[in-house]
Amino acid sequence: MSLLDQTVASILPLDNEAAWAADARLNSLTKPPRSLGHLEELVRRYAAIRRDESASSGRAAIAVFVADHGVAAEGVSAFPQAVTAEMLRNIAAGGAAISVLARRFGYPLKVVDVGVKIDTSTKPLKGVTYRRVGAGTRNFLDGPAITPEDATRALEVGIEIARELAGIGATLIGIGEMGIANSTPAAAILSALTAIAPDAMVGRGTGLDDAGVRRKTEVVARALEIHRAALASGESMLAALGGFEIAAMAGVCIGGAAYNVPVVVDGFIATAAAAVAEKIHPGLFDHLFFSHRSSEGGHALALEHFKLRPILDLDLRLGEGTGAALAMNVIESALDLFHNMATFAGAGVSGKVR
Structure with missing residues (x-):
């Protein structure tokens, strides 16, 4: 049995008893019932995903996956493909937005080259983890973007990263990406x-004009027609349409669910990865937090379709895991309130009059 199959088979349903226990403590805190709103739901879901009624928290970590796409040749990005490797260097060197936020919040940042066209592994960049499945995908208008074997391998890279982060004590994992043309x-x-x-x-995407958006839309429509027969499963969909970093993020979602670690999904592209993971294992969305409603494309429509409530709405469309980092801080704040607020009994505060 493959690592992917083993991991999917090991996923358990959420622990409702842990959620109920967390809810009982929330109701004992010195506040009116439900007055912390959605923050309370974050705590309940965190406890259920962790299978831990005390909702104990450790460290949070962020994984950013970087890869290239052959469909860039169709002019679907306002930036050249070389920017992917340049941004890989920038993120690892600490100059990107996600690098700044990770430092600000104290989150370890794992930057993973899972398929950048320009191979820097011969002179490894400091701060980059190399798990290269290929040197970018093929143009999906010319055939499948990647092989089924490489799609599975990229999914397993994500599972391995989730396992590694869980192994160092991560109790919350944020996922993000970078890759020119990956919004296509x-x-x-x-x-x-x-x-x-x-x-x-x-x-x-990266700032296309109206003509560029029309061209990109035509490319997507043609791809869906070309690969119609391959859209029945998550794995075959990844092989047809591609994205080593999309597959790896889907793998983190699957691995996080198996290791009882909540995964915080970034924006448009990360949501596509999460949706593939849900296709592979229906019910997986229950194990995820969706960080924000992006202003990119149809992200709001997709969230509405899947009945997913994002934590934030800041008109972000940068990617990199920036929205995930901000939402993780909100989740951690909710957990701090849960653990550190006084109870009515402990503080000697009178409860609600019945």
Whole structure:
């Protein structure tokens, strides 16, 4: 049995008893019932995912996966493909937005080259973990973007990263990505899974003009037609439409669920990865937190379709895990309130009059 199959088979349902126990403590704190709103739901779900009624928290960590896409040749990005390798260097060197936020919040940042076209592993960049499955994907208008074997391998890279982070005590994992043109396969995946038309799902990505958006929409529509027969499963969809970093993020979602570690999903592209993971193992969304409603493309429509409530809405569309980092801080704040507020009994405060 493959690592992917073993991991999927080991996923357990949420622990409702842990959620109920956490809810009982929330109701004992010195506040009106439910007055912390959605923060209380974050705590209950965290306890259920962790299978821990005390909702104990350790360290949080962020994994950013970086890869290239052959569909960039179709002019679907406003930036050249070389930017992927340049941003890999920038993230690892501490100059990217996610690097700043990870430092600000004290989150270990794992930067993973899972398929950048320019191979820097011969002179490894400091701060980069190399788990290269390939040197970018093929153009999915010319055939499948990657082989089924490479799709599985990329999923397993994500599972391995989740296992490594859980092994160093991570109790919350944020996922993000970087890869020129990767909003194109993400739009194709989300269109396929939601049946939302490409013209509603496709966005401006790195800053396309109107003509660029029309071209990108046509590319996505053609890809869905070409690969219609391959859209029945999550694995075959990844092989057809590609994205080593999309597959790896899906793998983290699967691995996090298996290791009882909540995964915080970033924006549009990470949501496509999470949706693939849900396709592979229905019910997986229960193990995830969705960090924010991106202003990119049809992200809001996809979240609505899947009935997912994001934590934040800041008009972000950067990627990299920036929204995940901000939402993780909100989750940690909710857990701090849960653990450190006084109870009515402990503080000698009168409870609600019945």
